[in-house]
Amino acid sequence: MNVEDIYNKEFIDFEYSFALTSICSRYLRSMDEQMGRDILLAIIDNWEKVEQGTKKIWIDLLDSAGFYPYLKVYDSNDIKDLGQEIRTYYHESSNIGNITLHREQKILLDYLENNKNLVVSAPTSFGKSLLIEEVVASSKYKNIVIIQPTLALIHETFKKLVKYNNTYNIVVTTSQEAENNENNIFILTAERVIEFNNLPKIDFVIIDEFYKLSSKRDDERSDILNMAANLLINKHRAQFYLLGPNITNISPGFAEKYNAIFYKTNYSLVNNDIIDLYTKYKKELNSPGKIKFKENLLFELLFNLKEEQTIIYCSSPNRVMSLSIKFLDYLMQKGKVENEEDLELIEWINENLTPQWTYNKLLKYKIGVHNGAIIKHLNESVVDYFNNQELNYLFCTSTLIEGVNTTAKNVVIFDNIKGGKEIDYFDFSNIKGRSGRFMKHILGKVYLFNEIPSNNDVIIDIPFFDQVEASDEVIISLEKDSIKKEQTERYNNLVETLGDYFEVVKNNNISVNGQLKIIKEIEGNLADHQTLICWEGIPTYKQLSYILELGWDNLLKPGETTLPMTKGKLVFMTNNFGVKDGFIDSIRSEYIYQSKQTANKNKNKEQILDLAILNTMQVYRHWLKYKVPKWLNVIDKLQREVCHKNGLKPGNYKIFASLLENENVSGNLAHLIDLGVPSSAIKKIERFIPKDLPINHVLKFIRDEKVLNESSLLNYEKKKIQNLISFT
Template sequence: MRSSEEILFDLENLETLDFNQSFDYAQYCSSLLKTDDSSARKIIINALSNWDKLEKSTHDIWIDLIESSGFYPYLEKDEFKGLKNLPAEIRKGLHHSENIPSKYFHEEQLELLEYLKTDQNVIVSAPTSFGKSLLIEEVVSSRKYQNIVIIQPTLALLDETRRKLLKYREHYKLIVRTSQESDKQKGNIFLFTAERVNEYQDFFNVDFLVIDEFYKLSGNRDDERSSSLNNAFNHILKTYSPKFYLLGPNIDGISEGFAERHNAVFIKSDYSLVDSKSIDVYKEYKGEFGQRGKKARFKEKVLFDLLHELENEQTIIYCSSPNRVRSLSKKFCHYLSDIEAKASNNEYPLSNWIIDYVTKEWSILKNLKYDIGVHDGALQKHITTSIIDYFNKGELKYLFCTSTIIEGVNTSAKNIIYFDEKKGPNDVDYFDYSNIKGRAGRMMIHYVGNIYNFNPPPLKEQIIIDIPFYQQNPIKDEILIQLSEEEVKDRTSEQYEAILSIPENERQIIKKNGVKVHGQKNIFDTLRNDIHSKYELISWNQPRYKQLEYILGICWDNLIVEGETTRPMTKGKLVNMTFNYGLNQDISYLVNNNFAYLRRLEGNKDIEDADLMDKAIQDTFQIMKHWFQYKVPKWLSVVSEIQRFVCAEFGLRPGNYIYYANHIENDFLRENLAILSEYGIPGSAIRKIQEQIPTDLDQDRVLEFIRDKELFNSKDLLEYEKQKINENITWPNNG
């Protein structure tokens, strides 16, 4: 009998397998399931990928193997239907969801679900294609829990989850903004980032907690947001004692003792319904690839030739940064144009929106003509959602991505190209690489995916996720300050004593604000020193330029986290852009202003206007997303609290920055309409229908009002805008 490797080779390379080969390989696979089920599953997946090569008379045997391996979701595909024995049919029936029509769980999903039905908490590490998130929907659809909190790291993931769970709206109110009140009558599903959990004031109970991508708890993975996630988890855990479900990929363990302390079971699985094949491109070109000059250009040429060769299959290209995404996708577009590749027949409604509201010169518009998409953390939500939708529907062939492919969105493809070996300024480590590789292949579509390595993969290492609020070594000040004295393990440490040295009343404000502890303490001291000489710069409601310059300057100097990347932003540029944004309330103004700034900066350098406009758009969208939609409003709310306290100490009238902060965060939309932006509706569309929506309607009823009045049919709306409103407001039937 041939070995597993030889069988896999035959499945991939032979044109057909005769009866003896098909039968013998099935027989071997059947016996292998008893001794090495992982290798057996790999053979079965590759057999599914090459189904037409197998001798037809052996198909029933292979269908039985699909069932024996627990691949029940695949048995719903037409070509694999046909179980011939009653016991197998019964086993298949046992894997059917109790609550979601037409959904079957695979073997290990069902085992995991059984744990979720017990009183134990569940921490699971499993591959991207495992289907961990389907179990979230199963829990929701069971209606066992009244108040469910789902924490995910990005708004894009939360938006995707919201769309999946909308069908349960009769039983649960979906809460996506901290200004929404919870429903005391029916259930609530809180779809929040960790920061929003910490800000939310209206939890009255939490029965079930989900943390997706829970590895972000780790204090050792250089994530500036880990403190927020630790504080959110610990707060909910000790306040409400909910059952919890933590999920993530490629993790070998967690802080020792945590599972026992919290009645949890840690489950690690390599079970997958797809397989991946590695192709080491870099080995073919030893010494010829590089990061600069001719070697960099040659590496790009090899990439573009490969992408053209793979034009009939979808491919995701991993890039180190938004700049690389834009640069590479643009060069590839030029490459296709130069070789006179055929432009796309696909029509993307997003294109007309870009022409009307950005510019017809934007490279993303040109990319779409060749079915090229881009995805990074800088684009507006409705754009990224549209691009992923186009890709998931098979319309886009190519998707150039940053690390958002790892943690920002659920998508996969036949081919993944590991092109850059950096993640921002840092090296891609084994954990990140495993997550990138995990996107190769797509359940129910591509049984076997390809990972093309343009760089040597990082060396394998064991991934243990520390939970700082529990382990406390290391622990950041922003987590330590939130712990009660009884929770602190080392009360004699210099770190803890430094926190205790902060006066109690100041400490409470610092805790509530939840950002850099000693940076906030410095702001207290600075405001006290300046309160008389600079009072007019401190006490304001709507800022003049000098007032904003003073406050944002204090924030920049004290609230930026160690290791946080701020480039290309500077203190002066942030003040200037924030003030102008508040004054003009117009993105296109910012883009044009930024373009003029870059043109002055570049002077007489031979850089085309189109390239500079591309950079101006990218920078502006990045500023909108990173600075205006979170950082600046958060900073302003932090200092607003501190100045109110300091002014009260001196008997002076305080300012109030909250109104201005909210306007910046919500793109100057009316308060009751800001939820529409959360739902992925372009601001341009919201402004066109806002006059038809009563100002006194609360934000929850706004959604129903638009649906009932069919405002998405307004003649002023572009087809793209109608589509975005329709898909987010016209709710699906109950699941």
């Protein structure tokens, strides 16, 4: 059975439709139920073509397949089948208004309501996140933790759940406090779960993208996620719901120990149509002129898809920028550009960066770019523009693929590289799953420019449980009585080696060996370098250099990629941002530096500027807002222990670390950055907001005191804050 035949029909007449219902029904009752669902979805997508006399049979098949959300939309019969009505009513949410669950969502919800722990592997389009809202809307749990892998997903989850702020105090950052006498929802990264002071007893924990627990998925944050999971599952004894896509199985024994159900399904309410361009053009794509051919093939495809929205997966931030610019050049040379868009983000870029950035030009012609280097609120705005159909194309890396919801009909997998390695079938399936969207694009199309990777089983190890692949950092975070026999000697050796520093090293949740080396360095140089160690507030250049060199030499993971960053450059840029608040100065310095590099001798000024901006943003996001504050806080705690042992007054690096992480804004306003507000907007209004105003009252104060009337705010900045206020 070829589903494509259904799409090719101009009219699905009685005879063909009736025969197809029989085929579909047979599949739905067989081992190949997926084929039956594929036929059913194709019929729904072509509903206006279906002969009226057969529609009632298709409605019955929707019921049979458990497609109750579609059943409510497509069943227009005046005379209802009583059994069908009962089943549809049974699948309606009792917690969320106007929501109907499909068959498998209802199964999972029943497990959760019966206090079962769940580990779910399901497609992107399954609707796993709807069950998160069901848990919250039920008001069954006093304190809930939702662990998201990125700040973008924290913001997205906040927007979905903020409607429950009359029932729950919603916490998104460690600077907020839990309400002891109220219900709390903590929407945090794993790092913030560990760092959160006075976390109350947690009743329910949700870990999104739980495959990141695995030590084998090459995720540098695996250790910290294991520590957070261990804290909540073992110490808080919280009920849990772990969700992710395309997983074959989990560590043996995990489900049994925690009375959990591992639920694997391929159930989906959308179809994916694979268009294999690689096989079709294999000879050309492997020829000496393959790069030019591949790019032209892409550009022609994108132009032909101009009436539909398309996501294009690329291997790296630089690749995203260069390919999107080449595509725009192609459109201009062919005279195929549409009218310019006048997006408010462009005005913000003009004021805060430079009008010369090619990113602006791309936006004007409905081309967006999204990658892990670009600053957060820009990425979020581009996704919003795309979802609102103000952009036609979105060139992206895996940062978009791994969890940001989009509404693309088409996905182009142009590159087969992720993080310098070929993508495996798991990554391929994740990217593929971004095509199509429930109720919007029932058929998503996936265009392949490379071979499909081998379909290998993906078994997710859980290091805090099985301990076989657990790092020293995970091992020492475990309770002694939970250490398995095979790891007892290793644990005891770590306790003995760390001695008096065991607690501080454990609580820092970073390289044990690296911390030991830093302790020895500080102990050995305390007399000679006391002024370089025992500083507080804003450091001098020498003090900053000394501390960051300790971090660089000892806290990077083995084999971790640092290029184009260097030790000296990191000190210079940290000083530029932290002491001078100099984003523009840093771009200017990077532009001068890149202009002198022989590798860039064939680039024009515009290309070098694009590179300088991208590099500066990458440093800003990856190093200055994440790694450097982490190192400062770790070394701060270590030097305190050493100084106290030696009777000296320790330094205090916390102020400087916070200043970097919070982009120089007041502490009670820093959470607005995590919620997508640019720091430029916060700095314009912070003088109107009391510094001692509790974080949870900030948005209400801005609304009630009409703070947004401040004339210096750009429309883009106002809308970013207004959107948050409207949610609350």
